Amino acid sequence: MVRMSAAERRESIIRAASAEFARGGYHGTSTEAIAKRVGVSQPYLFRLFPGKKAIFLAAAERCVEDTIRMFAEASEGLEGEEALHAMANAYARAVTERPELLMMQMQMYLAVAAAEQEGDQEFGATVRAGWLRLWDTVHLALGVDVKETTAFMAHGMLINCLSAMGFPSGHRIWEGLDPSARFGGSAVSR
Template identity: 80%
Template sequence: MVRMSAEERRESVIRAAMAEFARGGYHGTSTEAIAKRVGVSQPYLFRLFPGKKAIFLAAAERCVEDTTRMFAEASEGLEGEEALQAMGEAYRKVVSEQPERLMMQMQMYLAVAAADEEGDHDFGESVRVGWMRLWDTVHLPLGADVDKTTTFMAYGMLINCLVAMGFPSEHRVWAGMEPPEHREGRS
């Protein structure tokens, strides 16, 4: 049996936390559930991270980092409409293959709203900084066009909401998310 390094174990905790927080949210997820998913004790979990908030923020950072990297790779060497189409296709793939990433995004926004209301503005600041990196990653290939970036990000949020509500992929509400050439016969 090969032992994992602390960094490998930390990475497995972040991935497990993303899955657990995506499902249960910040307040509804226990560190015990994360530890169990990884196969470590809670005390070991707290040797890797100082607390639940740190675990959540690491998972949120990873979620944003993964999404930012996905958009950057999809749009590499492209601009304008070609970049838009490539990033849109990459996000559609995430919808079908990794819906938990979208759910983690939704949980991040809810957790920030709750923390801000409780007076913990540092929590939200960390997530907002990551979101701005995501915005910039989309914004530049779209020619730094605020309207195109806003529309793209708005569609992404709508997609996240539809996934969160459990609309099946064949439901008519998804028709507007497809390129026009794929919309034939859906209404």
């Protein structure tokens, strides 16, 4: 049996934590569940991360970086409408192929709101910094004004919300999104 390095084990913990947090949220996910999913002990988790909060923030950072990478790869060498279509298509694929990515995004926002009500500013600072990097990636790729970038991001958030609520494909609620208007004809598969 080949032993994993600490870096490889850390990576497997972040992947497992992302899946667990996407499903259960920050407060609804135990470090025991994460350790079990990875196949390590809880004490081993805490050798690599100082606590649950650090694990969550690493998973949140990974979620943002994965989303940025998805948009950057989709729009590479493109601008304006072409970049918009490419990024929209990539996001539409993520809805069906990587729903945990979208759910982790939603859990990040909820965790920030809850933490800030409790006076913890670290969650918000980390998530907002990542979101700004995501915003800049989209804005630069689109090469449009702030309103167009806002519309693109708002459309994506609405998709997240409707997907999180479980609205099935073909439901009348999706008609109002008119993917061809904002997402350049890409059909959002739900």
